[in-house]
Amino acid sequence: MMMKWKGWALATGVLAISALAQAAPPSAAMLSNACAGCHGTNGGSAGPTMPSLASQSKEAIEVAMKKFKSGERASTVMGRLAKGYSDGEIKAIAEFFSKQKLHVTAQAVDAGKVKKGASLQESNCGRCHIEDGKEGKDDTPVMASQWLPYMQMQMADYLSGKRKMPEKMKEKVDPMSKEDLEALLHFYASVK
């Protein structure tokens, strides 16, 4: 009853906004829209070194944000930003982006490398980066259509030790040649 009156009063402007002490806590969209200035509208990035978040796995975003927040995952800016959100807010944001449509990028990939990567991915990475990278097991990130330059930067960070690889991923990645890894990233970038 109260809400109805308030709604009417607000819509007609009878009730001044300042009279309303109460506002709902920030919604998932309110929180997430603020990220889009860097990650693109609804998390679809147009900048090749900035990762798309659209359709990213909920668990992967949540884990990434918490690792940024604690400093466990090195970052340039995300650590400073992630500290501004509670665990509950991070969960809401992660859910928001996971529900957005996959952002298909028109990026240049090398057809030969894509083909080679396609032949390598299932046996080496497919246990966790499932469905051609369109999904991820547990907190494994989605890599389908992710920007190639971003993935290359991340792989470089893994190989240099700046970002810590999961043990089981490391077992697969360490024996691989640079060329094969590069081919795999071209493959994932090409998946639509």
Place this chain on the structure above:
Amino acid sequence: MTLDRRSFLKLVGAGAGAAGLPMIGRAAELMPKGAKRVVVVGGGYGGTIAAKYIRMMDKSIEVVMIERNDHFISCPFSNLYIGGILKDLSPLTIKYDKLAANHGIKVVQAEVTAIDPAAKVVTTSKGTVSYDRLVLSPGIDFRLEDMKGYDAAAMEIMPHAWKAGPQTVLLRKQLEAMKDGGTVVLSVPLSPFRCPPGPYERTSMIAHYLKAHKPKSKIVVLDANPAIASKGPLFTKGWKDNYAGIIDYRPAKKVTEVDAGKMTVLIEGLEDVKGDVVNVIPPQRAGQIAVAAGLVGDDKNWCPVNPNTFESTKQAGIHVIGDASNAGAMPKSGYSANSEAKICATNIVALMNGKELTDMSGINTCYSYITDKEAVSVAAVYAAKDGKIVAVPNSGGVSPADFSAAKMEAIFAESWLKNILTEMST
């Protein structure tokens, strides 16, 4: 032919008719208003995003965006053009056709000359447009009364380049024409002004140009503030490491007057400084249209707003975002304007549908280039607390002091620009 009542009202302005005061002589209503309409003034960092997000959230609201130009040139990254790093301004220029088509926004190219808050009508150079709610994101205008001698003619001799476009091109041309061994003078106004780190990024980029092309030259920075207004230690280190002997930074030097004929600036009537190129960044206030509409606060410069809706506390039904607003802890930046636009859009849609408001949550990040390959940033998350916008405690901050991330950030900054301009134009 006699006019029926409806076309008569259309002719004199539907808004005026609705208010029961037929005002003969007012320009014709450009487009008759349907059930729910938001008018957005300004197609820059704030306005485009407010228009887009309102339409993304509620297609039943008609959105009319009024902008004086048929394109927009970004101030962010314009310092890189001045420093000779960008060849031209095309990567910084957006058009509105895709934005309009993708979201069904009605874009009107016109100058807004007056606002009638009682009748809820704006007057433009092309006719009147009535609204249910109005969003203003007009950016800044200059307080020329606080900079004696700095008139339109002086600006063509001593550019400000604080609105991107011909002024930006002029400043670069002057730097290119300057003899080696020349002096560039840059004056910085007291805070608050558009883009707190902007003057210091400008200094870095001019120094970068001088170092590469005119190594015997220098830049004198006359800063009205007691110290560098943003990212001080980072700029200080960046200048020491890269531009020793080129940048002469002088704090607490407030330029109050210019003499374009003599190419001098005067510091509080005490001291003259002469330059071969003079870049005057004048004191600023909210865009003229917001001032004319009586929206500025006690400081006479910026528009006080409700932190969740960005509705003016001076006029119901008018929302002010971007540089023109006083958004508490949020600085006057393009990123802030983008974030504020979304907060405002969310709560305008709630208001127009009689729904409960949502507390704001915002972000700002500003990247500043020190050299062509290194940038530093400041970042923060904002929330509403006790009716004010505050930075969330224990979050945010600036880049590491040892520049260990500076090369990476220069790369990320390019993607930031790409994303934010894509947000604005699609």
